[in-house]
Amino acid sequence: MKKSRAIFIDFSIFIFFFIMISILAVWTTNYNYILKHILGLILAIFLYYLFSKINFQYLLKFTFPLHIVSVILLSMVLIPGMGITVNGAKRWLDLGIINFQPSELAKLTLILYLTSVFYSSIKRKNSRRNIYNSRKAFFVSFITAFLILIIQRDFSTAAFIFSFYLVVYFIANENAVKLLWGGASMVILVIFFILNSNSYRFQRIKSWIDYLAGNTEPVLQLKYSLLSLSLGGKFGVGYGGGEYKEYLPASHTDFIFSVMGEELGFVFLLFIMSLYVLLMYKIIRIIKKSSYDYELYFLFLGGYLITAQAAINMGVTVGLFPITGLTLPFISYGRTSFLIFMALMGLMRSVEKEIVRRSF
Amino acid sequence: MRSKQKFKYGLIIYGLIISFYLIIIFRLIHIQVFGDTEISKVDGKIYKQVIENELNTNRIFKPIRGNIYTRNNKLLATTVYRYKIFIDGSKIKNSDDKHEIMNVLFNNFKIDQQKIRNKIKREDKYIIIGRRVRDKKIKDFLKNLIANGVKPSFIKNEIDESELIIFQKYLKKIGIHCNKNDPVRVYPMGKLGSHVVGYLNYAGQGIGIEAEFDEFLEGEKSSDLNDLPLDGGDIYLTIDSNIQYFVEKAIKKGYKNYQPNAVSAVVLNPKTGDILSMANYPTYDPNYFYRVKDSSSLINKAIAHSFEPGSTFKLVTLSGAFEEKLISKNMQIDCNNGVIKYEGETIRDTLNNKILSLSEVFEKSSNVGAVKIADMMGKEDLYYYTKLFGFTENKTVALSNESKAYVRSPDKWAPSELANFSIGYGLATNLLRLTNSYAVVANSGKLMETHIISKIKRNNKVSEISPLEIRRVLDKETAKKVTDILVNVVDNGSAYRTRMKNLKIAGKTGTAIVFNRKEQKYKKDEYIGTFVGYFPAYNPKYVIGIMVNKPKTKGYASKFAVPIFKEIADDLVVYGGVE
Numbered sequence: 048m049k050k051s052r053a054i055f056i057d058f059s060i061f062i063f064f065f066i067m068i069s070i071l072a073v074w075t076t077n078y079n080y081i082l083k084h085i086l087g088l089i090l091a092i093f094l095y096y097l098f099s100k101i102n103f104q105y106l107l108k109f110t111f112p113l114h115i116v117s118v119i120l121l122s123m124v125l126i127p128g129m130g131i132t133v134n135g136a137k138r139w140l141d142l143g144i145i146n147f148q149p150s151e152l153a154k155l156t157l158i159l160y161l162t163s164v165f166y167s168s169i170k171r172k173n174s175r176r177n178i179y180n181s182r183k184a185f186f187v188s189f190i191t192a193f194l195i196l197i198i199q200r201d202f203s204t205a206a207f208i209f210s211f212y213l214v215v216y217f218i219a220n221e222n223a224v225k226l227l228w229g230g231a232s233m234v235i236l237v238i239f240f241i242l243n244s245n246s247y248r249f250q251r252i253k254s255w256i257d258y259l260a261g262n263t264e265p266v267l268q269l270k271y272s273l274l275s276l277s278l279g280g281k282f283g284v285g286y287g288g289g290e291y292k293e294y295l296p297a298s299h300t301d302f303i304f305s306v307m308g309e310e311l312g313f314v315f316l317l318f319i320m321s322l323y324v325l326l327m328y329k330i331i332r333i334i335k336k337s338s339y340d341y342e343l344y345f346l347f348l349g350g351y352l353i354t355a356q357a358a359i360n361m362g363v364t365v366g367l368f369p370i371t372g373l374t375l376p377f378i379s380y381g382r383t384s385f386l387i388f389m390a391l392m393g394l395m396r397s398v399e400k401e402i403v404r405r406s407f
Numbered sequence: 408m409r410s411k412q413k414f415k416y417g418l419i420i421y422g423l424i425i426s427f428y429l430i431i432i433f434r435l436i437h438i439q440v441f442g443d444t445e446i447s448k449v450d451g452k453i454y455k456q457v458i459e460n461e462l463n464t465n466r467i468f469k470p471i472r473g474n475i476y477t478r479n480n481k482l483l484a485t486t487v488y489r490y491k492i493f494i495d496g497s498k499i500k501n502s503d504d505k506h507e508i509m510n511v512l513f514n515n516f517k518i519d520q521q522k523i524r525n526k527i528k529r530e531d532k533y534i535i536i537g538r539r540v541r542d543k544k545i546k547d548f549l550k551n552l553i554a555n556g557v558k559p560s561f562i563k564n565e566i567d568e569s570e571l572i573i574f575q576k577y578l579k580k581i582g583i584h585c586n587k588n589d590p591v592r593v594y595p596m597g598k599l600g601s602h603v604v605g606y607l608n609y610a611g612q613g614i615g616i617e618a619e620f621d622e623f624l625e626g627e628k629s630s631d632l633n634d635l636p637l638d639g640g641d642i643y644l645t646i647d648s649n650i651q652y653f654v655e656k657a658i659k660k661g662y663k664n665y666q667p668n669a670v671s672a673v674v675l676n677p678k679t680g681d682i683l684s685m686a687n688y689p690t691y692d693p694n695y696f697y698r699v700k701d702s703s704s705l706i707n708k709a710i711a712h713s714f715e716p717g718s719t720f721k722l723v724t725l726s727g728a729f730e731e732k733l734i735s736k737n738m739q740i741d742c743n744n745g746v747i748k749y750e751g752e753t754i755r756d757t758l759n760n761k762i763l764s765l766s767e768v769f770e771k772s773s774n775v776g777a778v779k780i781a782d783m784m785g786k787e788d789l790y791y792y793t794k795l796f797g798f799t800e801n802k803t804v805a806l807s808n809e810s811k812a813y814v815r816s817p818d819k820w821a822p823s824e825l826a827n828f829s830i831g832y833g834l835a836t837n838l839l840r841l842t843n844s845y846a847v848v849a850n851s852g853k854l855m856e857t858h859i860i861s862k863i864k865r866n867n868k869v870s871e872i873s874p875l876e877i878r879r880v881l882d883k884e885t886a887k888k889v890t891d892i893l894v895n896v897v898d899n900g901s902a903y904r905t906r907m908k909n910l911k912i913a914g915k916t917g918t919a920i921v922f923n924r925k926e927q928k929y930k931k932d933e934y935i936g937t938f939v940g941y942f943p944a945y946n947p948k949y950v951i952g953i954m955v956n957k958p959k960t961k962g963y964a965s966k967f968a969v970p971i972f973k974e975i976a977d978d979l980v981v982y983g984g985v986e
Contacts (some may be wrong), residue, residue: 218416244558276438291573313439320428327421334417340410347417351424365434367427 052403054336055329058396062095062389063375064322068307075300075305076292078172087382089257091389098393103401106394107341108161114156114187120149121194149381150195150204155387157191157208158348159394160184161215183218188212189275196306203371205358209233215344229317271295272302272364275309283312288380299380301372307362323357326350330395336402346398348390353377413460416546453824456575470626472590474641475616477602478681478861481648483604484617484693486590489539492548497530498582506553508583515548520782528786545585546799549574557581586638592617592694599653601687601769602707603644603859606693613735614705615641616859619807623863640865643860645681650674654684654880658953662688665967667958670922671709671838672975675950677846677941680855682951683707684805685839706808712956713835717919718964719937722830722844724781725769725892729885733783736888738765748909752823753829754778769892772902772916774830781829786817789828795880796844797854798836803843810837820862831919838937842952845939849947850912852881887945896942901965905973910980913947914940914972916964921957933957936964938972950980 066088073084118319118364151233165185192209213233215289233256275291278284289309308316331348353376362368374384475484494512499505500543509527513520526534537544549571552558559577575585594604605615626639658670667838682772699705706712713716728734742763760773768776773780781789784938797803801811813835820828827833839857847854856875863870881889893913896902900915923931936955941947953968953975959965 088462129611131564214420217420218413272440276435280439308435308439313435316435316439317432320432324425326422331421340413343410343413343417346418351420354421354424354428358424358431363432364426365431366439367430367434 053405055332055397056325058095058399060331061322061329062392063093066092067324068382069378069385071286072307072378073299074204075287075289075310076303077380080299081271084380084382087385088308090382094386095389095393095396096280098390099400101394102347102399103394103397104341106159107166107183109281110156110159114153114191116193117149117156118191121153121191123197124149124198149250150199150201150208150382151383151387153191153195154208154211155391156390157188157211158352160187160347161211162341162345165215165219166339184215185212187234189332194401203353203359203373206233207359207373210331210353210355211348217346234381263277266353268297268302268370269293269363269366270352273366274304275305275336276364277311279312281313283308283310283315286310296311300374301360301370301379302364303375304361308364314358320357320361323354323376327354333395333402336406338402338405339399342402344399348394349395352391353388369397440529443937451929468640470627470628470636472592473624473641473865475624476641476643477600477646477648477651478530478641478643479505479647482595483600484592484594484642487593488587488590488866489541489544489627490545491538491584491586492536492540492545492582493580494527494534495532495584496527496534496535497532498580499527500530501530502581504555504557504581507557508552510559510684511548511551511555514890515544515551516540521637527860530626539591548585550577552583568609574831594932597692598647598690598692599648599655600644600646601690601693602687602705602709603646604693605680605707605807606696608697615707615806616644619805623865627647634902635658638866640863642860643862643864645676645861646685647683647925650979651684651686651905652911653975653978653982654686655688656689657971657978658688660974661953661955661967661971664970665955665960666958667909669703669708669966669973670713670956671712671954672971673839673842674894674979675842675846675857675952677849677855677947677950678856680846681861681874682839682857683963685859687875699926708808708956709952709954710804710806710809712954713813713837713953714935715832715834715919716830716836716937717831717917717935717940718774718777719841719915719917721752721769721772721777721829721917722833722848722889722893722915723792723796723798724777724784724789724829726796726848726889727788728780729888730792730881731784731788734765734780736765736891736918739763740765740768740773740776742768742779745773747775747778747826748821749778749782749822749826751825753816754826763775766892766895767901767920769896769915773899777829778826781825786820786825788827789825790814791819792880793828793834795854795878796847797877798834798840798844800840803840804859806859810835812836819950831917838952838954841937842939842950845914845941845952846950847880848886848893849941849950850886852886854880856878885891890944891914893940897940901963901970902940902969904965905938905940905976907976910942912940912946912976914938916969936968938964938968940972942976943966948983949976951975951979 070081073187074081082230133249161184164180167180188209188211192205195208196205213230271291272295275289275295280292287310291309292306294303295302304316304319306320332344334346335344337346345347356373357376359368359371359373360379361372362375376382376388377385458680464752472486474486476482476790484582499508502508509524512523518536523534558574566828578585592607594601603615605617607613607617611621612618613621615749619643624639624642627637651887652676658672662670668688669687669713671687672681672684675681676683685707687706687708689701691699691704696705739762744761745759747754754774756771756773756775758770758771760775763771763773767773768780776952793799799812799814802809815833824833843854843857854877856877857875858872860872868919890913893915894911896916897906897912897914902912902914905912905914915938917937919935919937920929921930921935922928923930923933934957936946936958937953939952941949942952951972953971955964955967958967
């Protein structure tokens, strides 16, 4: 078979630009990590290639056990000697060679699982089976989010993961009442969070609300982020010339966007954002040509994961969201996150190939 | 089959995300293109505090200790921060700005240039430039550094507060460390009111308001990074700085003239019980309390020194007898040529008094007369009035180190003790309690609680402390009769030295022989002279108590306590607008 053509811009073009930006960004924010990062990138490219070869329809049959595995991994951070505690939260698994963050994997496996559940529940016209499946999807999403909240004390990731369920529910358009049900469970999650959280976490959200209301100054990180962005101006102070990055906590992960804004300016930030938008447009173009609902679900959810997470990360740096731990997809340092996004991209490529082959 | 409906719904989700992207772009245009960070316009007070705390206390958020003011808002005690500056020679030596940094250092600080140069050459890591540098000097230093081009490129010619922390971190990187030291307590008025204000030593022990209200002044620190500490509250004393100054001036003069062990004075407002002034000499400067050699000068003797009051205590005998209607104004008392034997105890007057009117008994301070009046009352009544006047209360004011009251209950008295008690022996009190007993008469018979604090302030919430009447001791009429007699004491009697032309003053002197504890006997040449008086006699504004402890000059209280009173009264008449 000949090499299949891509729809709109090839995924590899996106990967090229993202990797270039990522190397630039991590190099300037944390020079010490750059070798590790480049190693991670090479592994990620390999992973993309591997996943693009996977038969997606075949993979859908194993989504539930896959997700169970990632949930088990999620709980494994609690095993003494396996979990690594950073900033009071257990988020990493020590796998010897590489420290692995299971919640990133859970994002991918949950998307796959939701895709298969909603696809199969529509495909089969048996209504009892429908209800059973969508309830199962709800409980699995809820428990995944709940575990992330309990074990990792990471509210932003938990809420974000649960939103996958709401999104696919909305797209599947089964029933508005059921969507309300989902919304209510989100509220329960939030209430639980408030009861479960210590004052520090709660304070962070409160101070952000105060800032939005114009009552107080922003918290230190946000203040530095805003100052560094404003310093960058239209064209930036020049690559490597950023002054605030040393004072900005987590500059190579959470606040990499503002460092780029300071060093390379507004124009470069627009370029980064346009990459995400173009990726979104490409995904829509692929969906338009798709012929099965599972392709539609998967591509919409995958695109949502990338672009919405990017929106949240960027929103934090300009003060639109309270400070979260969500990374900037394809750019932030954080190898688990990068690997997972590349695997996701690989799966999208596999779907794209399938659709392109079908249309010829 | 792919559903069109689902595609449409998916587009709605993506549309939402796109709208978020647009909002972020608007924000970025706002921030990056127009340079508005929305930071400058917010009241940055709380934020500044957090930054300062972070900078100075390694993220342990300490509260700021409250200030102490006088009632007329003069600052008596406050907290300032000093800086420690040191440089890292190994970094300075290899710095591009080496010459500029050294120039600024030598221009701003008086330091041995050659020594510093040598140390930098040796690459010493810890070269002290200054240990207790003032805030202003640090700011000048930082400004000069910026003016000489020692700065990161993003800092313009002037820095604002929020950039200061970054600038200081930058300086640390190039080897200049400016660290805020622990806070230093400063007493801007020095010796003024020092015994009331007090101090705390490094172990947190101390005296005065500083010790008594330590918790309130200190505030509560916060361990949570996002909580602000609860700053300490401010205390406003009832002390008036001007009156305090007059009093301290007068007792200092008295100390020089009569060379006693110590002089103490208390000025009260009889109507409210406010302590307008409380002072002792010798005194000390709380800024340098550790330099004081004679530790007794640290003691607030006006409340800490217990003594037998002597004749000034006759006020209680007189008032009690009047209230019980045992005596009258026109009464004649036979003073037996100045000697009386009471239950085996011989009591003498200083003069050979014969038959005296009631007024004359007090003008001449006849002991015999007082004993005879007390005999009419009996010991139960005398003790009852002593108690009413507040001589048995152990805590009269919110200050530490107050001496306990020593008054024995009458069932334990020896038969002759009534005579001694009536003239102020066999009980011990302090100057404040004694002065407050005169304030009872001045306040037409009502005993007020004495206050040293007029109001407290915390988080802009002010609580005023209002006057508190403890009890009515005397009838209004009785108080007026007592005042009549006390006015005569000043006009015709032992306190003639404080007579004034247009002003009626009421008061009573007392010269008590001191009981020497070592030798277990009264020594004739050691005495405490007291004078307590108030004016204007019939509408008093001030009650002043003076205590002169063991003067070297021979004589009676009329000679050394009364002139000090007069000195203060002269100033108060002008200051307080007393006619």
